[in-house]
């Protein structure tokens with residue numbers, strides 16, 4: 101059965117999900133953050149990461165996220181291995197937190213970057229934060245200091261943003277400036293709170 105009050109929020113890499121979530125949090129919505137859950141899960145898996153990919157991915161007892169990112173976005177098999185290790189644990193924790201939030205009643209957001217890629221979450225309403233691929237790429241390069249090739253590899257690891265947009269219940273357009281994003285987000289916030 102679907103979580104009654106959950107609204108998924110997704111998009112492409114660097115399309116603006118975190119920026120939108122920060123605004124929605126300010127407006128008072130509760131947020132479950134899959135990236136934060138994934139970070140916690142990874143912190144507990146240094147032994148498994150060392151065994152799977154080598155000791156060089158552990159620095160001072162902690163996973164070197166930058167180095168692991170470089171590996172998994174350039175090597176599909178490595179990415180699959182990491183996902184097999186982490187995704188069942190991430191999903192279980194998202195489901196645990198969603199059950200907890202559902203009991204409180206009233207809408208809440210579940211920010212899941214790979215909502216469509218990993219599939220089958222029992223959540224019926226989906227917000228897609230949209231920016232055209234070229235803008236996504238520019239913001240990704242500016243934020244991470246990646247090369248064009250590295251940015252392309254990260255974009256190619258996900259379903260194309262135009263496909264995700266077609267699957268959305270609501271779209272937040274983030275192809276313009278931050279003021280425009282705020283207006284877009286406010287409109288969706290009003291719809292969500294009216295709809296429930």
Ligand SMILES: CC(C)(COP(=O)(O)OP(=O)(O)OC[C@H]1O[C@@H](n2cnc3c(N)ncnc32)[C@H](O)[C@@H]1O)[C@@H](O)C(=O)NCCC(=O)NCCS
Nearest residue numbers: 112113134135138142165168169172186190213214257258
């Ligand atoms: C590879 C890791 C260590 C890189 O860490 P880094 O701090 O550089 O990036 P961060 O975690 O902030 O992720 C940024 C974005 O990358 C994208 N991304 C991350 N993992 C993947 C993946 N396996 N496939 C496609 N896109 C991904 C997402 O859009 C995410 O929002 C990290 O992304 C990770 O542990 N990934 C595996 C877990 C996962 O799939 N997380 C994302 C969804 S829950």
Ligand SMILES: Nc1ncnc2c1ncn2[C@@H]1O[C@H](COP(=O)(O)OP(=O)(O)OP(=O)(O)O)[C@@H](O)[C@H]1O
Nearest residue numbers: 112113114115116117118119239243276277278281
């Ligand atoms: N409208 C905008 N104009 C300019 N820069 C923006 C805009 N929206 C977001 N950004 C910047 O683009 C980058 C990506 O935004 P953000 O981190 O919110 O995306 P994300 O979808 O959460 O990314 P990820 O998938 O990597 O977690 C950030 O550096 C952010 O400050």
